Amino acid sequence: MSKHRELGLTDFEYDLIVEKMGREPNEVELAVFSLMWSEHCGYKHSRPLLKTLPVEGPRLVMGPGENAGAVDVGNGLSCAFKVESHNHPSAVEPFQGAATGVGGILRDIFAIGARPIAILDSLRFGEVADSARSRYLLEHAVAGIGHYGNSIGIATVGGEIYFEEPYEQNCLVNAMAVGLIETDELIKSAAAGVGNVVVLFGARTGRDGIGGASVLASAELDADMEKRPTVQIGDPFEEKKLLECSLELLDRKLLVALQDLGAAGITSSSAEMAAKGEVGLDLHVRRVPLREQDMHPFEIMISESQERMLCVVEPDRVDEVLAVCAKWEVNGTAIGEVTDTRRLRVFDGDELVGDLPVTALVDECPTYTLEPAEPTTPLYPAPPKRIDTEDPGEILLALLGSANLASRKAVFEQYDSLVGSRTVRRPEQADAAVLLLPDPANGDRLTSLAPPRDDDAPKPAIAVSIDGNGRRVAADPYRGAVEAVLECSANLACVGAEPLGLTNCLNFGNPEKPHIAWQFSRAIAGLGDACRAFGIPVVGGNVSLYNEGASGPIYPTPVVGLVGELPDARKSGRLAFQHAGDVVAIVAADSWAPSNAASELSKLRGEVVEGPLPQADLGELKALHAAIRQAVRSGSLSSAHDVAEGGVAVTLAESAIHSGLGATIGRLEDLFGEGPGAFIVTGPADAITAFGAAAKVIGEVGGDTLIIEGAISVPVADLERAFTGGLADLLH
Amino acid sequence: MKFGVVRFPGTCDEVDAYLAASRVGDAEILWHADPDLKGVDAVIVPGGFSYGDHLRVGAIARFAPVMAEVERFAAGGGLVLGICNGFQVLCEAGLLPGALLPNTSLKFTCRQVDLEVVNASTSWTNATAVGDTLSIPAKHTTGRYYASDATLDELEANGQVVLRYAAGHNFNGSVRDIAGVSNKAGNVVGLMPHPEHAVDPLTGSADGLKLFASAAAVPA
Numbered sequence: 001m002s003k004h005r006e007l008g009l010t011d012f013e014y015d016l017i018v019e020k021m022g023r024e025p026n027e028v029e030l031a032v033f034s035l036m037w038s039e040h041c042g043y044k045h046s047r048p049l050l051k052t053l054p055v056e057g058p059r060l061v062m063g064p065g066e067n068a069g070a071v072d073v074g075n076g077l078s079c080a081f082k083v084e085s086h087n088h089p090s091a092v093e094p095f096q097g098a099a100t101g102v103g104g105i106l107r108d109i110f111a112i113g114a115r116p117i118a119i120l121d122s123l124r125f126g127e128v129a130d131s132a133r134s135r136y137l138l139e140h141a142v143a144g145i146g147h148y149g150n151s152i153g154i155a156t157v158g159g160e161i162y163f164e165e166p167y168e169q170n171c172l173v174n175a176m177a178v179g180l181i182e183t184d185e186l187i188k189s190a191a192a193g194v195g196n197v198v199v200l201f202g203a204r205t206g207r208d209g210i211g212g213a214s215v216l217a218s219a220e221l222d223a224d225m226e227k228r229p230t231v232q233i234g235d236p237f238e239e240k241k242l243l244e245c246s247l248e249l250l251d252r253k254l255l256v257a258l259q260d261l262g263a264a265g266i267t268s269s270s271a272e273m274a275a276k277g278e279v280g281l282d283l284h285v286r287r288v289p290l291r292e293q294d295m296h297p298f299e300i301m302i303s304e305s306q307e308r309m310l311c312v313v314e315p316d317r318v319d320e321v322l323a324v325c326a327k328w329e330v331n332g333t334a335i336g337e338v339t340d341t342r343r344l345r346v347f348d349g350d351e352l353v354g355d356l357p358v359t360a361l362v363d364e365c366p367t368y369t370l371e372p373a374e375p376t377t378p379l380y381p382a383p384p385k386r387i388d389t390e391d392p393g394e395i396l397l398a399l400l401g402s403a404n405l406a407s408r409k410a411v412f413e414q415y416d417s418l419v420g421s422r423t424v425r426r427p428e429q430a431d432a433a434v435l436l437l438p439d440p441a442n443g444d445r446l447t448s449l450a451p452p453r454d455d456d457a458p459k460p461a462i463a464v465s466i467d468g469n470g471r472r473v474a475a476d477p478y479r480g481a482v483e484a485v486l487e488c489s490a491n492l493a494c495v496g497a498e499p500l501g502l503t504n505c506l507n508f509g510n511p512e513k514p515h516i517a518w519q520f521s522r523a524i525a526g527l528g529d530a531c532r533a534f535g536i537p538v539v540g541g542n543v544s545l546y547n548e549g550a551s552g553p554i555y556p557t558p559v560v561g562l563v564g565e566l567p568d569a570r571k572s573g574r575l576a577f578q579h580a581g582d583v584v585a586i587v588a589a590d591s592w593a594p595s596n597a598a599s600e601l602s603k604l605r606g607e608v609v610e611g612p613l614p615q616a617d618l619g620e621l622k623a624l625h626a627a628i629r630q631a632v633r634s635g636s637l638s639s640a641h642d643v644a645e646g647g648v649a650v651t652l653a654e655s656a657i658h659s660g661l662g663a664t665i666g667r668l669e670d671l672f673g674e675g676p677g678a679f680i681v682t683g684p685a686d687a688i689t690a691f692g693a694a695a696k697v698i699g700e701v702g703g704d705t706l707i708i709e710g711a712i713s714v715p716v717a718d719l720e721r722a723f724t725g726g727l728a729d730l731l732h
Numbered sequence: 733m734k735f736g737v738v739r740f741p742g743t744c745d746e747v748d749a750y751l752a753a754s755r756v757g758d759a760e761i762l763w764h765a766d767p768d769l770k771g772v773d774a775v776i777v778p779g780g781f782s783y784g785d786h787l788r789v790g791a792i793a794r795f796a797p798v799m800a801e802v803e804r805f806a807a808g809g810g811l812v813l814g815i816c817n818g819f820q821v822l823c824e825a826g827l828l829p830g831a832l833l834p835n836t837s838l839k840f841t842c843r844q845v846d847l848e849v850v851n852a853s854t855s856w857t858n859a860t861a862v863g864d865t866l867s868i869p870a871k872h873t874t875g876r877y878y879a880s881d882a883t884l885d886e887l888e889a890n891g892q893v894v895l896r897y898a899a900g901h902n903f904n905g906s907v908r909d910i911a912g913v914s915n916k917a918g919n920v921v922g923l924m925p926h927p928e929h930a931v932d933p934l935t936g937s938a939d940g941l942k943l944f945a946s947a948a949a950v951p952a
Binding site for chain 1: 741742743744745747748751752780781783784785786839840841842843869871926928929931932934935936
């Protein structure tokens with residue numbers, strides 16, 4: 001096979017490269033092109049669709065195109081955030097794959113100057129109850145996330161996990177990071193200033209991750225494990241030093257530009273910096289500190305060794321930069337210069353071994369028009385039947401004990417959710433995590449330490465949530481994707497937060513296949529429409545395609561991460577019942593029409609995954625979320641919890657389990673149906689009355705049993721037992 | 733009262749410890765490579781993963797230039813608190829008895845735990861009373877306190893067991909439910925749970941503040 005095909009380039013792409021180069025590329029140049037024009041770096045099947053997403057918003061500070069997006073969170077602060085996939089490496093080696101996924105997304109945050117404060121994860125595996133491989137992947141991916149996040153000292157505050165057969169061969173590991181920065185300190189990645197010096201700092205460069213972007217991230221994963229050497233190895237201690245070193249360099253205003261090294265290593269970082277700055281770069285590969293001495297120039301250029309950054313520095317500041325690196329015990333090496341050539345030139349000693357046009361590399365990767373076609377038969381086999389009962393109490397216990405709905409405590413207890421001392425709502429306390437912001441009234445600066453001041457001033461905070469239900473997107477790609485946005489927004493509403501910006505990670509199968517192209521294009525249309533209706537800008541994200549193998553594609557899985565703000569963290573909502581005697585009400589949109597389509601109950605019953613999902617009236621839901629948010633912010637409610645998987649019955653059960661309090665509820669029309677547009681709230685009667693007609697009183701908190709008239713009467717202790725053991729009992 | 737908070741490469745909780753101490757006094761960060769305590773009245777060795785936990789938890793940090801000063805300071809009766817990794821470092825340095833072993837689960841666990849005050853007369857617990865319950869989070873992989881039975885008997889006889897996990901809260905398997913110990917003089921205390929994360933009811937509990945307030949009340 002010819003070299004370019006081995007590297008994942010088509011004949012058409014190779015011919016285009018020859019045309020742009022004006023000659024045949026050499027080995028180094030071909031390696032660089034193959035990575036920059038890979039799906040992972042070049043977005044060649046997704047760019048036209050991504051351009052349809054809304055990127056404008058009143059609070060937007062930094063949109064797509066930089067290492068991470070950012071929104072204004074008030075008082076001169078911005079919140080930077082992004083979600084990214086590390087699916088294929090995690091399928092090959094789950095511990096390191098997940099760990100380096102966390103490491104990579106954290107570097108994106110501090111590359112723009114922000115201090116990372118939180119991590120969230122979205123994970124998908126095969127049926128954990130049936131598959132030893134899925135249990136192995138889950139346990140090791142969770143351990144890897146914990147290892148990296150805990151060791152670097154950044155709180156893992158939330159996430160979600162689903163188990164479905166289509167993820168058996170292609171697990172998903174998406175990591176989201178959130179950081180804070182003073183808005184006027186945000187740094188961009190454009191190289192500038194001809195004659196400025198390019199400094200590489202961080203870990204040494206080795207052979208790990210050679211070609212990961214093209215080989216792992218941009219093609220279907222074979223069953224064989226031959227690809228293990230392309231998985232990177234993470235070192236959170238090295239990254240902790242790199243983080244502190246980077247932030248000190250920025251704090252001392254020593255850098256012109258900063259960029260992290262991710263997929264395709266020095267190649268993509270330097271090419272992107274040069275392209276954005278409309279300059280050229282000369283790089284000297286022999287100056288790069290190596291782990292192995294006999295590395296070929298192309299290996300040095302494309303190595304994906306972790307924990308490295310690239311910066312541009314004015315010549316007379318280089319010594320100062322290297323001194324800061326030395327203080328943090330981080331390697332720092334000047335490896336090149338900024339030129340006016342618009343070319344990325346690679347030197348091996350005095351020899352020019354690669355001479356590449358920057359614009360062609362970064363901006364002229366060909367894009368392909370998808371050819372979507374709606375499938376005429378179901379793409380996915382029906383899940384195995386797990387229950388055979390019509391008794392609502394038994395169904396409720398089965399749902400609470402199912403792997404998808406059971407408590408995630410066995411997982412989230414392996415994460416430090418508290419470091420930073422800003423976590424106001426921890427996992428399972430509320431529908432979204434709530435994190436205190438520095439209080440400028442208190443003189444808090446991110447870069448200095450101000451003693452806290454106890455007073456009665458409001459405590460501004462942000463809330464974060466991540467969500468995406470692949471089975472529902474599989475059933476109805478457009479409405480399923482709309483629901484991902486709605487679910488995150490509903491989660492934020494329940495703690496009292498208003499959405500400011502959204503990041504997404506689009507996990508799909510092979511887009512060259514028409515039915516995958518159809519899922520992909522319909523899902524992006526849904527995301528875009530939901531974001532436009534809610535006025536939420538998409539600040540950036542990531543695409544992971546080719547998640548399929550011999551057994552078929554994954555469920556189409558657009559994962560949405562949402563950041564919002566709340567004026568006073570002291571009034572953050574909780575999901576658990578608080579007081580016996582409180583009124584229980586359902587607050588629902590007129591358009592709320594829960595159904596059994598693609599629900600958790602339909603899955604337990606072994607029903608085929610098919611739509612349509614209930615239609616959401618986006619305008620009405622925006623108003624509903626605002627009403628919930630206002631009620632929570634007023635502090636009048638005791639609890640707020642959105643109706644999601646498992647329907648009203650599971651929502652009530654969760655509020656009961658986390659409080660130990662039961663409730664007596666009247667007759668309900670629908671127990672387990674799913675569809676966006678409803679919340680369960682509790683509080684004193686007058687707090688409920690304030691909602692007006694949208695709220696319907698359904699019962700009262702109290703006792704130690706959850707009673708739903710004519711359907712369910714189960715002690716809370718039994719609910720808790722099913723919920724607690726459902727996942728934990730499957731793990732070691 | 734001025735607290736100094738040590739920062740090693742890989743320390744994670746120094747800012748939290750600094751802010752907690754700032755609620756009851758002044759605070760300053762002490763850099764691991766500087767053998768200088770900057771005239772502080774109390775030293776906090778905070779949590780984290782100093783030197784990446786390489787070799788063995790706390791084993792490398794114990795040789796940092798600042799630690800020689802901390803040892804001198806402790807020997808002279810200076811107040812020293814080790815939290816989590818800091819506790820591990822103080823045990824490695826021989827400032828506290830015993831050692832921390834991997835949790836029986838072998839897993840990192842982050843959980844709010846109840847602690848029972850056993851000795852309320854140390855420099856770091858004098859604002860509490862014996863029998864008080866403190867709700868403080870713990871988060872670690874290597875927090876199983878261990879010492880020989882003879883040593884444990886001696887610690888108990890000397891009042892050096894300062895804090896115990898309440899019934900049902902000893903998730904790491906520590907011997908005799910020990911969560912925190914002191915040296916014989918009571919000026920050096922170490923514990924696995926994180927009082928610096930428990931200084932504000934908004935983030936879960938303010939019980940941890942009592943440890944910092946205790947030290948602040950000790951005449952400088």
